[in-house]
Amino acid sequence: MKIDVPLPLRWSDLDAYNHVNNVEFFRLLEEARVRVFWTRQPGESDLPADLAVISAEAGSGIMTLIGSQRIEYLAPLSYRQKPIIIRLWIARLGGASMEVHYEVRDSADADATVFAIASTTMVLVDAASGRPMRVPAEQREAWTPLLEDPVVFRER
Numbered sequence: 001m002k003i004d005v006p007l008p009l010r011w012s013d014l015d016a017y018n019h020v021n022n023v024e025f026f027r028l029l030e031e032a033r034v035r036v037f038w039t040r041q042p043g044e045s046d047l048p049a050d051l052a053v054i055s056a057e058a059g060s061g062i063m064t065l066i067g068s069q070r071i072e073y074l075a076p077l078s079y080r081q082k083p084i085i086i087r088l089w090i091a092r093l094g095g096a097s098m099e100v101h102y103e104v105r106d107s108a109d110a111d112a113t114v115f116a117i118a119s120t121t122m123v124l125v126d127a128a129s130g131r132p133m134r135v136p137a138e139q140r141e142a143w144t145p146l147l148e149d150p151v152v153f154r155e156r
Contacts, residue, residue, distance in 0.1 A: 005032040006083035020077040032086035067121035091150035096132035117151040
């Protein structure tokens, strides 16, 4: 299952070439990830609540760290007021990590322009020890339906 997260662009996302800066793409991916996987208040989002099982509250005991990120730009993205779509899913759910994959899209339509594809490896870490920890059963159960094939990057 893939999740579509609509996100508005900000004027400050643009660079001198009048398109969304490469660093801002990573911020957009982060925002989509947080909106899907982090807990939220009831009624705060139209996204599936059963996926939001990471607590961002102090003392939650679990931190998430980024192990790696990769992005491949396919088309320039200029500023617009219509939200873009960050389509995300999980390509691998490991012992202490998961690989989130993305398409940055013009819309949810099948023939929409894809501006970029990307992947992020997130590592779950015990806040007290600072060491990687096994993905808890609650998270594994919630995220397993999101398992899909990975994006295919061009060979370098």
